[in-house]
Amino acid sequence: MMRTSLTVGFLGTGIMGSPMVRRIAGAGYRVAAWNRTRDKAAPLVSAGVGIVDQARDAVCDADVVVCMLSSGPACDSLLLGERGIIAAMRAGSVLIVMSSIPVDTAQRHAHAAAAHGIGYLDAPVSGGERGAQDGTLAIMAGGDADVFERSRALLQTMGRPTRIGPAGTGQLAKLVNQMMVASTIATVAEAMLLAEQGGADPAQVRAALLGGFADSTILRQHAARMITRDFTPGGPAKYQVKDTKTALAFARNVGLSLPVLGLVDDLFSDMVEHGDGELDHSALIRELRRRNGLPDS
Structure with a gap:
């Protein structure tokens, strides 16, 4: 396994998120993961993943933050606002929302990220739990081409990424x-x-x-x-x-x-x-x- 200097904050370790985190950590990325129910994330420690109690602790030093929550409202609640995750991320980092959310929600997230100097991709997936485990997910990405290229190697640990077009088109x-x-x-x-x-x-x-x-x-x-x-x-x-x-x-x-x-x-x-x-x-x-x-x- 080749180690990389990039750090990843991962938000949401449910049915899909947990095997996705394992793929990322297995590829040599340093990962800090957060889940609303900490006990569900605990098994990831054996894969070398750090588990944090607060979502902000997973993102403040991360080069890339991956969000895999259940819905648009759940993403809005965590990402937006003065105390949201986007505000806690450092300028120059990248936010990748891999949840399935409405198109206009993704566009709103992209606008908020840009206001903080953060790159953004909406990159929902298809392939189910088996695809997440095997690293064969179809990954549909929307966002700037340069942000996609910066994120391509990370996305490839989870499956086959394709850039569709601007923010929202992944959704x-x-x-x-x-x-x-x-x-x-x-x-x-x-x-x-x-x-x-x-x-x-x-x-x-x-x-x-x-x-x-x-x-x-x-x-x-x-x-x-x-x-x-x-x-x-x-x-x-x-x-x-x-x-x-x-x-x-x-x-x-x-x-x-x-x-x-x-x-x-x-x-x-x-x-x-x-x-x-x-x-x-x-x-x-x-x-x-x-x-x-x-x-x-």
């Missing part, structure tokens, strides 16, 4: 991604249910489709979860709903009607309302079973 790309993920999960769930109720073995149908035009990561990973009933959250459904609603709101702002996404959002919204929001988004098949009066078996 726009993530909305496009989430639209496709949510819609595909819904279609795969319907397909597995149809196979089952039609008298075929869903596992054999899935196996037959691999390698064909219907093949996808969703078919490989999420259909398998639907068949085995393993809904341990890699991507909790409550966050999928957050993203579909954000995409619909953005579409309205630019004058678009997205009818397929609207139907998918209704499905996920009902799923969450029925108490399945903490389950993996592949558990959408449970909502389809409910709608069809079928037992969850």
Whole structure:
């Protein structure tokens, strides 16, 4: 492992953040991590990560700060204001917000960072917990090209970074991604249910489709979860709903009607309302079973 002189402050060590921190530390970066619940960050000590009690302690001496919180409001609460993280960072450092947040929120963060002489990228990810563990995340970055190039090596420890355009466009790309993920999960769930109720073995149908035009990561990973009933959250459904609603709101702002996404959002919204929001988004098949009066078996 090659050591680097760069220091990283990492904010948010949840399902995605924790393996991302491990990848960064494993690449030789010095990392100080903070999480609202300290106990959830404690296992990272074995990876050489320093754990701090206050978020400001993770960022005040950092060259790069990575934010991986759950939502736009959570990021706003921590980053902005006179006592926020941006105000605590030193001029010349870089803030990378890897949370999935609204486009206008990312643009607001970029403006606040620039006012303090701080570089900014919005760089949401796709690939789930497995991608975070393996360092194969798709990373969609928005921000100035020079800030992206300064951050490229760090981002590459976590996956494959691509600069989309100016601040906010990383989040726009993530909305496009989430639209496709949510819609595909819904279609795969319907397909597995149809196979089952039609008298075929869903596992054999899935196996037959691999390698064909219907093949996808969703078919490989999420259909398998639907068949085995393993809904341990890699991507909790409550966050999928957050993203579909954000995409619909953005579409309205630019004058678009997205009818397929609207139907998918209704499905996920009902799923969450029925108490399945903490389950993996592949558990959408449970909502389809409910709608069809079928037992969850």
